[in-house]
Amino acid sequence: MTGSIVMVREYNPQEIEPRWQRKWEADGLYNADIDETREKFYALTMLPYPSGDLHIGHWYALAPSDARARFKRMQGYNVMFPMGFDAFGLPAENAAISRGIHPKQWTYQNIDHMRVQLRTMGTMIDWRREAVSADPSYYRWTQWFFIQLYNNDLAYRKYSPVDWCPQCNTTLAREQVHGDDRHCERCGTQVIKKDLEQWFFKTTQYADELIDFSQIDWPDRVRTLQTNWVGRSEGADVYFKTEDGDELTVFTTRPDTLWGATFMVLAPEHPLVEKITTPEHLEAVKNYQLEAENKTEIQRAAADKEKTGVFTGGYAINPVNGARIPIWIADYVMMGYGYGAIMAVPAHDERDFAFARQYGLEIIPVIQPEGEEFDGTTMEEAYVGPGLMINSAQFDSTAVTNAKGRKNPGLAKVIDWLEAEGLGEEAVSYKLRDWLISRQRYWGAPIPMVYCENCGWNPVPENELPVLLPDDVEWLPTGESPLKLHPTWKGTVCPSCGKDAIRETDTMDTFMCSSWYHLRYLSPEYANGPFDPKEYKYWMPVDIYTGGIEHANMHLIYTRFFHKALRDMGLTEGNEPMSQLRNQGMVLGEDGEKMSKSRGNVVSPDDLVNRYGADTVRGYLMFFARWDLGGPWNSKGISGTERWLNRIWNLYTEAPEEGLASAGVIKETKQALHAALDRITRDYERFEFNTIISSLMELLNTLYEARRAGAGNNPEWQEILETYLLMCAPAVPHIAEELWTEVLGKPYSIHDQLWPEVDPEMLVQDEVTLIVQVNGKLRDRINVPANISKEEAEKVALASPGAAPYLEGKEIRKVVVVPGRLVNIVI
RNA sequence: GGGGCGGUGGCGGAAUUGGCAGACGCAGGGGACUUAAAAUCCCCCGGUUCACACCAUGUGGGUUCAAGUCCCACCCGCCCUACCA
Numbered sequence A: 001m002t003g004s005i006v007m008v009r010e011y012n013p014q015e016i017e018p019r020w021q022r023k024w025e026a027d028g029l030y031n032a033d034i035d036e037t038r039e040k041f042y043a044l045t046m047l048p049y050p051s052g053d054l055h056i057g058h059w060y061a062l063a064p065s066d067a068r069a070r071f072k073r074m075q076g077y078n079v080m081f082p083m084g085f086d087a088f089g090l091p092a093e094n095a096a097i098s099r100g101i102h103p104k105q106w107t108y109q110n111i112d113h114m115r116v117q118l119r120t121m122g123t124m125i126d127w128r129r130e131a132v133s134a135d136p137s138y139y140r141w142t143q144w145f146f147i148q149l150y151n152n153d154l155a156y157r158k159y160s161p162v163d164w165c166p167q168c169n170t171t172l173a174r175e176q177v178h179g180d181d182r183h184c185e186r187c188g189t190q191v192i193k194k195d196l197e198q199w200f201f202k203t204t205q206y207a208d209e210l211i212d213f214s215q216i217d218w219p220d221r222v223r224t225l226q227t228n229w230v231g232r233s234e235g236a237d238v239y240f241k242t243e244d245g246d247e248l249t250v251f252t253t254r255p256d257t258l259w260g261a262t263f264m265v266l267a268p269e270h271p272l273v274e275k276i277t278t279p280e281h282l283e284a285v286k287n288y289q290l291e292a293e294n295k296t297e298i299q300r301a302a303a304d305k306e307k308t309g310v311f312t313g314g315y316a317i318n319p320v321n322g323a324r325i326p327i328w329i330a331d332y333v334m335m336g337y338g339y340g341a342i343m344a345v346p347a348h349d350e351r352d353f354a355f356a357r358q359y360g361l362e363i364i365p366v367i368q369p370e371g372e373e374f375d376g377t378t379m380e381e382a383y384v385g386p387g388l389m390i391n392s393a394q395f396d397s398t399a400v401t402n403a404k405g406r407k408n409p410g411l412a413k414v415i416d417w418l419e420a421e422g423l424g425e426e427a428v429s430y431k432l433r434d435w436l437i438s439r440q441r442y443w444g445a446p447i448p449m450v451y452c453e454n455c456g457w458n459p460v461p462e463n464e465l466p467v468l469l470p471d472d473v474e475w476l477p478t479g480e481s482p483l484k485l486h487p488t489w490k491g492t493v494c495p496s497c498g499k500d501a502i503r504e505t506d507t508m509d510t511f512m513c514s515s516w517y518h519l520r521y522l523s524p525e526y527a528n529g530p531f532d533p534k535e536y537k538y539w540m541p542v543d544i545y546t547g548g549i550e551h552a553n554m555h556l557i558y559t560r561f562f563h564k565a566l567r568d569m570g571l572t573e574g575n576e577p578m579s580q581l582r583n584q585g586m587v588l589g590e591d592g593e594k595m596s597k598s599r600g601n602v603v604s605p606d607d608l609v610n611r612y613g614a615d616t617v618r619g620y621l622m623f624f625a626r627w628d629l630g631g632p633w634n635s636k637g638i639s640g641t642e643r644w645l646n647r648i649w650n651l652y653t654e655a656p657e658e659g660l661a662s663a664g665v666i667k668e669t670k671q672a673l674h675a676a677l678d679r680i681t682r683d684y685e686r687f688e689f690n691t692i693i694s695s696l697m698e699l700l701n702t703l704y705e706a707r708r709a710g711a712g713n714n715p716e717w718q719e720i721l722e723t724y725l726l727m728c729a730p731a732v733p734h735i736a737e738e739l740w741t742e743v744l745g746k747p748y749s750i751h752d753q754l755w756p757e758v759d760p761e762m763l764v765q766d767e768v769t770l771i772v773q774v775n776g777k778l779r780d781r782i783n784v785p786a787n788i789s790k791e792e793a794e795k796v797a798l799a800s801p802g803a804a805p806y807l808e809g810k811e812i813r814k815v816v817v818v819p820g821r822l823v824n825i826v827i
Numbered sequence B: 001g002g003g004g005c006g007g008u009g010g011c012g013g014a015a016u017u018g019g020c021a022g023a024c025g026c027a028g029g030g031g032a033c034u035u036a037a038a039a040u041c042c043c044c045c046g047g048u049u050c051a052c053a054c055c056a057u058g059u060g061g062g063u064u065c066a067a068g069u070c071c072c073a074c075c076c077g078c079c080c081u082a083c084c085a
Helices: A013-027 A056-074 A090-099 A101-121 A136-151 A204-209 A220-230 A254-261 A279-294 A297-302 A350-361 A409-421 A533-539 A555-568 A605-614 A614-623 A638-653 A663-685 A690-707 A716-728 A733-743 A790-799
Strands: A040-047 A079-080 A156-163 A169-170 A192-201 A233-242 A247-252 A263-266 A311-316 A324-330 A341-346 A387-389 A426-428 A449-452 A457-458 A492-494 A500-503 A544-547 A581-583 A584-590 A629-634 A767-774 A778-785 A814-818 A823-824
Touching: A013 A426, A013 A614, A013 A733, A040 A056, A056 A079, A056 A387, A056 A544, A056 A605, A056 A614, A056 A663, A056 A690, A090 A101, A090 A555, A136 A156, A136 A555, A204 A220, A204 A555, A220 A555, A220 A581, A233 A254, A233 A409, A247 A254, A247 A341, A254 A409, A263 A311, A279 A311, A279 A324, A279 A823, A297 A500, A311 A350, A311 A605, A324 A350, A409 A426, A409 A790, A605 A614, A605 A638, A605 A690, A614 A638, A614 A690, A638 A690, A638 A716, A638 A733, A663 A716, A690 A716, A716 A733, A767 A790, A778 A790, A790 A814, A790 A823
Parallel strands: A040 A079, A040 A544, A263 A324, A544 A581, A584 A629, A767 A823
Antiparallel strands: A156 A169, A156 A192, A233 A247, A233 A311, A233 A426, A263 A341, A311 A324, A449 A457, A449 A500, A492 A500, A767 A778, A814 A823
């Protein structure tokens, strides 16, 4: 302590916190620069959208991540913790339409406000690395990446049915359509289908790599979501033909059931329908097609088990046995998956079964478990389990298991045969679609492409980037993109032939901007490329990425795709952008509902900081729930964290009690200190923030007890106080700094100190409480030396006063001794 | 229909991975200090019971000397996904 001067100041976070925040930033304390002598650690949290106000959810995502980054820094890593803004997007444009404010102005005002708010958290953000995706210096490279993807055949334009949000007036990627009612990810409006020509990225080219997580430590939950989203199915393409000889290939996961195919079903919009439909069925088919077209996908899905369809009058030939089977159309077959056509095996597929029963179509069982005798006319449901093939010519008696694809020996045999006979081939199908990135909106990065009547589509020459968004735009109430309406912006010349040409007026999905922001942080000022390769080499990959799980099938797939694509274009190294991912849960309102302005249950971090100080808010956010689960906010609970910090303050600033503690008290205190240190170190690694704060609270209680016993005057006390502050520093950085420099008189800054080392000797207890059980029930606890022998422990337990009465006159059948822990006497 | 996560006091949650269930905190009760309140400090706080003791980790079985933890069956809640061939 600085002499014996005792501070009698009150804990005043409102004074302390801004002072340190200013000093840390002025000193560049958290600036992260390349330092080859130290091991790097790139800590990243998902960048916020500048909606205008920092939400408690932002704090919940950021504060514990910041504490952990600080912990890593104290462990000696060279930690980079950057921040930026995902600044393009629709809300800005909606503000423009409803309030007449320009999206750029709206966005940048919000960013300014949020920068101020973010600084009140006392994070270790290196603000020199900030990147804003709506800056021309940023989106110049977003556009550049588009061109690289285009030049490498990973971006293409295609006419197809796409999802359209009528509210947002734009197309959406498949991933951005949510729920069983198929609503827009942004605004919740039900989407509709439109046939449009749009730009896509070939995410499907990386389908297999996207479900390989062997090189990253990502939560099972995200892995499962992404795996399901990619939806890989193994099976075979089988070459059917129509009676007239037209090819009609289908994909099936069950080529082993080919002999049981009794009809085929095409999606109503399948191109072959027109050709095969016979005149007498034409009207019914046309009607059905019209009906299907008018049904939204919700209705198509909502029809649930009720199967509908019509016969086309056409027939196909089953290639494996020459059987002539009718071709139907039905809306349970989707044009967008596989070939939009299936072979129907009603005996072994639930949907086909329902359809066959509905329309009286033939059912032929071809797989049968031993001891079972299936009859197609009486079967009550499709059989989808394992068994032996029957009614399948030379394959009869072949065993088929539950395994998928080639791992199923029966399937493998059939596939080999199909390939040998030229009737089909092994195939894999995916649910994943290519990423539709065109948006019919203004406030985004313009797609840098030019259309010329003579030369078609060409990219804008790289030296002309960025293609700047014009500022002088106007909005119609319809929400139509002002870029289309701009009098001159579209007009340009063809980069190829020099004649008049037209710019693409669509902008890019903002997920494109956020697919590479972690790279822009490396060198936000760099002008010779999207990032400085030197910085890349040192900092990448991201060591820990934190954020919400809601992006599992969007941002987190896109960014992995992006990284792999860049790797294949020779722009980056490594297979994955982020080595480790952890998701925080969501903070709900006090009513247990999702926070929203309309519900009036929004918790404002600014109010909390004003009232309690940032350290209290940080500490409470770490403490109040399991970080990965989140939960309802409890405004009363925060007082516990407030008291904790007050008690810390008082412990360091109040005069110690009289007297001197015994050596035993000091030893016990140090043991408690190191036990907590050991646990907290582990908990930081595991993202178990709530128990970090509990351990610190518990330890503080122990310190108070020790001080009451006189420990405040022992020579060891100073070191105990120092260590405790170091342990608090990542979680509550301001109070730790203040007490460290101003009360303990240690050199600035506590945040440049190393995390204390656990003294293993202090973890060794010399006395332990031995639990004595009789038949598994607790009967006594006895303090014994920690290294007590088995025999000795047994002896002590048998003689213990708590257990003895239960043992009297009983025969002891067995005694289980867990050394240093427990003795269970079985009678 | 498929997949995932979860169910422990009034509440948020602990529990060294099979070894004292309920750490830490909130709320509540009692007390000290105070003219009073706030703040602070001390004690109590799963249930039944005067107590001894017994019962308790969604329910029912099982394995084990010992189960919140492992196995089987079921119930409930939340999230994702969906005629995916």
